[in-house]
Amino acid sequence: MNKFNLKVLLSLLLVNCANIVNAAIILQYHHVSNSTPASTSISPQQFKVHLHYLKDNGFTVVPLNEIVEAIKTQQVIKDKTVAITFDDAYLDILTQAKPILDSFNYPFTLFINPSIVSKKSTHYLTWQQLKAMADNGVIIANHGFDHHALARVPQGQTEQQWLQHYGKLLNKSEAIIKAKTGQSWHYFAYPYGEYSAKAKAWLTQLGFVGFSQQSGAVGLHSDLSALSRFPASQPYDQLSSLKTKLYSLPLNLTVVPPNKPLIYCYQQTTSISFKLDDNFIQQDDFHQKLLSCYITGIGKQHLVWQNQQHFTISFNQPLPIGRVRANCTVPSKSKVGRFYWHSHPWFILHENGDWYAL
Numbered sequence: 622m623n624k625f626n627l628k629v630l631l632s633l634l635l636v637n638c639a640n641i642v643n644a645a646i647i648l649q650y651h652h653v654s655n656s657t658p659a660s661t662s663i664s665p666q667q668f669k670v671h672l673h674y675l676k677d678n679g680f681t682v683v684p685l686n687e688i689v690e691a692i693k694t695q696q697v698i699k700d701k702t703v704a705i706t707f708d709d710a711y712l713d714i715l716t717q718a719k720p721i722l723d724s725f726n727y728p729f730t731l732f733i734n735p736s737i738v739s740k741k742s743t744h745y746l747t748w749q750q751l752k753a754m755a756d757n758g759v760i761i762a763n764h765g766f767d768h769h770a771l772a773r774v775p776q777g778q779t780e781q782q783w784l785q786h787y788g789k790l791l792n793k794s795e796a797i798i799k800a801k802t803g804q805s806w807h808y809f810a811y812p813y814g815e816y817s818a819k820a821k822a823w824l825t826q827l828g829f830v831g832f833s834q835q836s837g838a839v840g841l842h843s844d845l846s847a848l849s850r851f852p853a854s855q856p857y858d859q860l861s862s863l864k865t866k867l868y869s870l871p872l873n874l875t876v877v878p879p880n881k882p883l884i885y886c887y888q889q890t891t892s893i894s895f896k897l898d899d900n901f902i903q904q905d906d907f908h909q910k911l912l913s914c915y916i917t918g919i920g921k922q923h924l925v926w927q928n929q930q931h932f933t934i935s936f937n938q939p940l941p942i943g944r945v946r947a948n949c950t951v952p953s954k955s956k957v958g959r960f961y962w963h964s965h966p967w968f969i970l971h972e973n974g975d976w977y978a979l
Contacts, residue, residue, distance in 0.1 A: 642956070643840045644870045645688045645702040647832070649850040652711055653718035663854045665717045670860060671853065672725045675703060680867065685730040685760055686806065688839065689830055689848075695841055703867065705729040706832070706850060708764060708810055710738050710746040715754065732764035732810040732832070735797040748801045755802040762808035763798060763829070766790035772815035772884060772968060773976055784823045791827065808832065811847075813979060814944065815968055818880050821846040835946050835964035840871030842898060849964060865960065870953060872963035873898035877931065887942050887972045893965070894933045895949070902930060905954075907961060912951040917941065940969045943977045 651661035653668045663671075675682060678701075685704040691697070705722070707714050710733040722729055731754070738745055746754075755761050765771070767790075774783045791809065799805040807829045814834025816824075824831045825846045837849035851857070851866045877894040914922050914934055918941035922934045934947070945967040950960045970976055 642700045642870060643698045644700060644838045645683075645691075645698050645704065645840070646838055646867055646869065647685070647688065647704045647706060647848065647850040648853045649834060650705070650707050650718070650854055651709055652713055652854070653721070654711075654713040657711070657713065659855045661854055663858045665721060667858050668718065669721050671858075671863065672721060672727060674860060674864070675727075675867075676725055678867075682725070682727040684728040684758075685762075685808070689808070689845070692839070692841055692843055692845060692848075698840065701867075706732065706810070708732045709734070709768075710751065712744055712746055715746055715750055719754070719759075728758060728760070730760040730762055730808070732762050732808070733798070734764050734766065734768050734812075735794050735801075736767040752802050755804050760806060760808075761798055761802045761804050762806050762810065763791065763794050764810050765812050766794040766797075768812045770813045770815045770979070771811055771820050772817050780817065780819055784820060788823065788827055791829070806830075814966070816847065817884055818882055833966065835966045836866065836948060837962045837964045838869040838871040840873070842873045842900065843871060866962075868959045869950075869962040870956070870959055872949060872951065872961035873901040874949060874963040874965070876965065883966060884968045884970065885940070886970045886974055888939045890936075890940065890967070892933055892935045893947070894931060895965075897930045899930075901961075906956075907951045907954060912949065914947050914949040916947045917943075917945045922947075940967055942969050942971055945969055 650663060653665055654662055655664050680701045680703050681699060682703050682705060685706060688698065688702065688704050705727060707718065707729065710731060714731060733751065738748060738751065741747065751761055771787060774780050795805055795807065809824060809829045810832040811834070821831065831846045831848065832850055833847040834852060835849055836851050839848050843849070853863060874895045874897060877896050909926065909929065912924065914924060916922055916936065919936060919938040922937060924932045924934060926932045947965040949963045953959045953961060
């Protein structure tokens with residue numbers, strides 16, 4: 622091979638490597654309607670805008686299981702890969718969302734609660750409708766038997782007792798979904814996006830893949846007990862903000878120590894430490910000084926670096942009561958305009974230990 626051909630081959634290899642970013646985006650919706658609660662809805666018109674943007678800008682919408690299997694088997698995830706998911710078996714997903722999705726030939730996943738479906742509310746899909754959707758290629762997955770928040774341990778029970786009870790209901794839910802639709806994926810979307818560190822380990826032991834509600838891209842090193850999803854309903858439905866999220870890349874951060882709690886009473890926690898994974902450091906695709914972390918309600922935080930991999934945030938104010946997120950991002954050196962993104966959740970209770978309202 623002459624020098625010219627060798628240079629061409631090396632150039633092609635570099636281009637191919639540059640296109641292999643192993644990043645996927647999972648979008649989360651609830652209602653597609655103009656008449657449902659704004660906080661969990663996107664209008665059919667705006668939903669169509671989202672899908673047009675995906676089509677017009679070279680995104681590939683795939684079934685959710687393709688992303689999960691790629692992570693499990695450590696296979697390449699093509700750049701600009703997206704999966705679309707819905708939580709709760711609302712009727713408007715069939716009457717409003719599905720016709721729009723079908724017009725683009727886009728697959729999607731629906732996380733359901735069998736107990737709620739069986740109550741036959743006029744606002745929810747029936748088992749017959751869900752079976753027809755499953756037969757048409759829609760992934761029907763588990764959102765819990767009912768819609769009880771996993772993290773909220775009932776009074777008088779230990780967390781272990783609650784998880785044991787919840788596990789029985791989760792397996793019951795999976796069995797019902799299989800009997801009614803013919804599908805059993807062992808995927809579980811946490812109701813309200815709430816979970817504890819212990820619950821994540823419990824879910825893995827049960828053989829389920831977990832899906833959360835905090836932001837961030839997913840990649841080959843993502844945690845299969847809490848895969849990130851970008852909420853895309855109001856107030857996050859504007860294309861101006863969605864574009865940045867669709868182009869985001871997975872930021873491989875882990876908490877130090879890894880089993881640090883996620884649930885605290887107000888003012889009970891004052892800092893957090895993160896570690897960048899070795900493989901992310903080796904990529905050398907970011908400038909350390911440009912990494913920023915913003916926390917719900919208290920804004921941008923000061924990072925104190927212990928070394929190239931570890932940094933600590935001492936919160937500038939108490940974490941507010943409710944669902945709180947630390948969104949950490951850093952721009953890519955090689956992919957101009959794109960950001961590595963990681964979101965870490967906390968669930969902050971009142972000082973007396975009472976949960977905030979759902």
